[in-house]
Amino acid sequence: MKVLTKKTDYAIRALLMLAAKKGNYVSTKTISAEQDIPYQFLRGVLQEMIRHGLITSKEGVQGGFMLEKDPDEISVKQVMEIFQGEVQVSECMFRKQICANRSHCVLRHEIMRIEQVVNDEFQKITIGGLLGKLTAAKSAKPAGNESYKSASAKP
Amino acid sequence: MKVLTKKTDYAIRALLMLAAKKGNYVSTKTISAEQDIPYQFLRGVLQEMIRHGLITSKEGVQGGFMLEKDPDEISVKQVMEIFQGEVQVSECMFRKQICANRSHCVLRHEIMRIEQVVNDEFQKITIGGLLGKLTAAKSAKPAGNESYKSASAKP
DNA sequence: TTAATTGACATCAATTTAGTATCAGTTTTG
């Protein structure tokens, strides 16, 4: 079971770059190169985020993308919902009748509780918060001049 | 994002039936009919659970499946792991190098925390516990004689 | 004018999920 899909993963990394370079337009090419994300795939991810109002764009030379919202107002949960839909127990229970099956019903109750915890936690994690921890970690290591881009470390 | 797949869902329902009829062999046909689970699909699920030591079987007429372990010793987490694998943040991070990308690394740390909470919670939910709540709910409603099988309630 | 860029799609391949089918072997029961 995977918590984050590639799209969510890439989206968060792109948002972190945009948050770091707030006020400037950053091109898909730049993000793709720095984060090692497939170019065309990333384009789709960015366009999806425009549709959901997280970022804006400027076409043409020197164009690119910019954050539309305050980084502290963008939660990981929001991004997950865009690319993965809401967290839910088991699809069928919402499409069919609720609790037609009693065993399901009892289990559902337990899992809804966990769902709530997960949602609350992902809601708390914001782009602004992550960026803060990122820069804090960076400045704590004076030798590292790598920003948060791909460190090209081979295993 | 779906927390439980059909296989996990069906497996838990089947285990609840076996726990309720402890000591008796219950056939796939019976479980399939009572829980409204596709027969052949359920067979695969049950065989998978044999391989993982949760249940045993008896072939031939009057055969079927029986719990191998104490219902309190079977957690929903165990069942999820059989059919969905372990909860993990994002596939790639484990296959490739850890924390080659710093932004990923910070995010990963946060999500690992949530993962831990989710795992702990699913570990706490057991077949025995669910069955207890089930029978408690049943006896609280004297009118209902439906056990926990499909209540054929149309929406 | 040209190169760099996004907008809007269309398409594709791989993987996962859900479900079906078949045949061989075992066991109870008439």
Added chain:
DNA sequence: CAAAACTGATACTAAATTGATGTCAATTAA
């Protein structure tokens, strides 16, 4: 014994999701 009710073990198929690529038009800065 023979038939019926079962599981064991696979093989297969279809649909949905995920991950990725390609193309062409429109826009904009230099």
